[in-house]
Amino acid sequence: MLSELPIRKIIHVDMDAFYASVAEMDDPSLKGKAIAVGGGGTRGVINAASYEARKFGVKSAMSGRLAIKLCPHLIFVKTDFARYTEISKKVRSIFFDYTDLVEPLSLDEAYLDVTENKKGNPSASLLAQEIRTRIFNELGLTASAGISINKFIAKVASDYNKPNGQKTVNPEEVLQFLEDLDIRKFYGVGKVTAEKMYQKGIFTGKDLKSKSLEYLDDNFGKSGRYYYHVVRGIHTSEVKPNRIRKSLAAERTFSENLSSEIFMLEKLEHIAEEVAKRLSKSKVSGKTVTLKIKYSDFTLQTRSKTLPYFVSDKSIILETAKDLLFQEKMSNSVRLLGISLSNLNTEDSKKKKKEIKEEPVSVQLKFEF
Incomplete structure (x- = not known):
């Protein structure tokens, strides 16, 4: 029962079109224009797009060639991860003024547990508004936020009033909110899974909730149990301030297709060097090496080998x-x-295997948010 689970006050903050917004901040002449970060040249792949570009169907992971067909006036700007990292650190410093329980998901989004917070403010909604206002006033960027009783619902809610908005799902509203939600909006339901659910008559949270655990296990494997619980508002994962890095990678897209393995070996040497640099910077090593290959027809293949020892060389x-x-x-x-x-050697195998166990606490769903 939802009423017997720990009730937290979780905020999910998601920066709006972060890479594109930073580019606009650094070059005001780009403001309000259709821009794509990355994707320049004949073989480039887009990392991010402004909302003006998205109106034309331009999105991340799309080839620059296709993007320019969809949006002929599209402006390409160079990717600058050093700059994004710099701004991201400033955003996080604002978060830490409110709570030490901050779990970054990427440079542009994070979970905050404000159940107990440094401001002594019982309203997570007001705290989210204050955080977003500070980000705008101090950095000139907008952010959206979702506020609710757990990470899953907060994550879903943050996308509800984008850009530059927020959505609070109060405890007593959780079940109805999830029942009304389009299945495509459920965090963890990708495009392929959504299509499979459609074929089985599952279009909303209410449809999903009508399916038994056995049915979901049979049709969606390990994810079935996850879907069964989250649609009932059950998601006990805590905000983890120190997220454990699971992998480290580098890749290159080539200006011309490579058909000779000799040329591929030359490229692999540069990529391996970049991976080694990143491992050294992060002070980690790992056992499993994976080679990623994308062919000219865009099919993707991975090949992996696990070594008996940790490597970073x-x-x-x-x-x-x-x-x-x-x-x-x-x-x-x-x-x-x-x-x-x-x-990687950052992973604690015992922690990975250990299930998070919560002592049920009885709470009333009338909980100030």
């Missing part, structure tokens, strides 16, 4: 990637190569 990473490259014959010319290292 460029030469070992490169040699393992080479072995994976020659593991089987290429089916086509290649437009992208990537190397990632996972199974």
Whole structure:
């Protein structure tokens, strides 16, 4: 029962079109125009798009070539991760003025647990409004927020009034909110899963809630249990201030397709060097090396090998990637190569296996938000 679970006050803050907004902040002449971050050249892939560009169907992971067809007046700007990181740190410093329980998901979004907060303010909604106002006044950027009793609902709610808005789902509103929600809005339901659910007559949270746990397990595997619980407002994951990095990667998209493995080896050396630099900077190492290959027809293939020891050295990473490259014959010319290292020494296997156990507490759903 929802009333027997721990009730927290969670805010999910999501910066609006973050990369594009930073570009506009640094170059005011771009304000209000259709811009794409990355994606320049004949083979570039877009990292982010302004809301003006999104109106034309431009979105992240789209090729620049397709984007310019959809939006002929699109302006391409260079990606600048150093700048995004700099601004992201300033945003997070604002978060820490309110709570130490901040869990970043990426440079542009984070969860905050404000059940107990540094301002002594019982209203999570007012705190979210204050945080968003400070981000705008101090950095000139807008953010959206979702506020509710757990991370799942807060995450869903933050997308509700984008851009530059917020949505609070009070405890007594949770079940109705989830029942009315389009299944595509459920965090964790991707495009493929949504299509599968449509085929089975599941269009809303109410439809999903009508399915038994056994049915969801049979049709959606391990995710079935997750869907069964979240549609009932049950999501006990805590805000974790120190998120454990699961992998580290680097990749390159080439200006021309590569058909010769000799040229691929040359590119892999640069990629392995970049991975090694990032491992050194993060002070981590890993056991599993994965080679990512995207072919000219956009099909994607990954090949992995787990070593018996942790590695961070460029030469070992490169040699393992080479072995994976020659593991089987290429089916086509290649437009992208990537190397990632996972199974990192930052992961605590005991923590991974340990289930989060909460002591049920009886609370009234009339809870000030």
